[in-house]
Amino acid sequence: MDIIFFLNEAVLEGQHYTWSSVLLILIIVGCLLSGIIHWWQSANALCTSIFITQVALLIVFYIVNVKEQASLLMSGTLLIWVLYLLIESHKMAYIDDLTQINSRRALNEKLLALPKNYIVVMADIDHFKKFNDTYGHDMGDSVLYRVAQELAKVEQGGKVFRYGGEEFTILFFNKQWSDIEDSLEHLRESVQNMKVSVFDVKKGTQKNVQVTVSMGACESQSSTDSEQIFKFADDALYKAKRNGRNRIELKK
Template sequence: MITKKIFSLFNFHFSLFLVSLLTFFSLAKPSMVPAASLNLFSYGVFFLGLLLSACFHRSRAFFIILILGLSQLALTVHPAPDGAFRFYRLVIYPLICFFLPLNIIFFSRVKERGLLSFWGFARLGLILLQGFYIALAIFSHDAELTTPVRYAILPPPLPFFTPLPQTALFLFLAVFLFLLRQGTSRSYIDRALLAVLLAAGAAFHYIAVPNAVPFFLSTAIILLIIAVMQDSYAMAYIDELTGLPGRRALNQELLTLRGQYAIAMLDIDHFKKFNDTYGHDTGDDVLRLVATVMKEIEGGGKPFRYGGEEFSIIFPGQTAKEALPHLEALRQKIAKTPYVSHSKGQKKKRLPKRLFVTVSMGLAENSDSRKTGDMVIKNADKALYRAKENGRNCIKQ
């Protein structure tokens, strides 16, 4: 189970982090990259991330990006040569290493709220409170304020491979395991947080290497920007209930079709009666069940949620005759797949232990008289009504 989660999490976002890591090490002399240019780029990415996350109403990404940018500012705006280096290592660095993973795990659990709402201001206040604590430690020159952060959990003789304080190191590990256990069932922003944590950890680990902090923290922000765009795309094109591409995605797909293709319209039989009898929650579960089976369709079919209890399937490069066997296999598979209720209480009629549903389908292909995708869908819809009139649980052309 853990291996499966690792494989699913370490895909796109982790791959981008890995590319950035290899890029960093491929530079023969990282210090040769102008620090001013890299800082300018990183702060440009920072403000772009704030702008996009605010425009797309992704407050969690907004606040994490804000924290990453402020962390870079604190670690780079005051270089610490000579005598100031010891104070820098004792105060600023351990506090930022400690607070950042805590913020990541916090914002991985909270819900999206408006930036200008009460909750938005409360979360901003929490960030400012951390900044106030760091500023207090800096200007008071009181290293005791960081004593809990610099606490040695393991015996000092144990050789550590990283400059991170032990407390922060174990905190990074705990957050890493938590995000790993959380899995991929949530938004793209949640999926990106594991790679964001690793990028921040790399920035802190290579703190002594010139340009490491702006390089890796800007990488973390870029990962969040990509996740914001992915989430926005999913909201626009993916049906939230079933996980299938929605009507807008179908319209986009129709514009790309060329040559021969077939389209099927699918409708769940007696769905309204089913909904009225067992309740809308059970109806939603059945829609998810049918969509799950549809995702496994063979023959190159692309399923979409058309609306309500209706679905569409496009078969690019196939005739109706070629698509028919795959649709028949799908129809039989849906009819044989039971819905098993795990609900203890129902407002409507009590559900049987195993409930089966059937679907009716209409199939059409493009031709000289049906040149556009909309015309093919209309003909498939007419065939669907013939299937219903013919007793349902069948396919008509």
């Protein structure tokens, strides 16, 4: 307590800052720089909230002289923390941890409010089990991430979800097959043209391999529920597999 009292009372010669103020400045600046680095590297909601909180503390320290104002800003800082923690909780619940795209839970929520016209597309990575057996699960996870990120570039307002394992779902709302056919074909080609670097354990070398996806699609029907539409899309996917893979089939 004596040391804290001394720091609070000791004044730098010719300056208006106490030693404790200087120490606090150094701590805040250090934390701010650390927060900026972590935010730049990960850009997630929690790091963002820490970064904003540190900026708010600097504002409190340099600008606010009235206790009521300080209390207001500190309350605002707390609300920022709560907001971003809620965002992070939502991300944990609805974003797939491995692929960083929408999860199966997010898909199930979307299915509760489907419009009249929609298209379900089921996509599956070809020969993924063989790939895992050859290069290992770590390389398999890397491929899942790369493919998911490529599928997430889908146009025409498509929403991509990880359905499970190496299978993905793409939903299109208020679209007809003629609207999205070319976009899906472009998406299939973009996955095919990816250069995926893997480590061959047997040969001890790094090499590039090709990854492809098969897709099956089905348009909504007024007399058919979404569960059946998903089954039809899945049937079309397996038809694409039987017909040689790396292709798209539409259930008619």
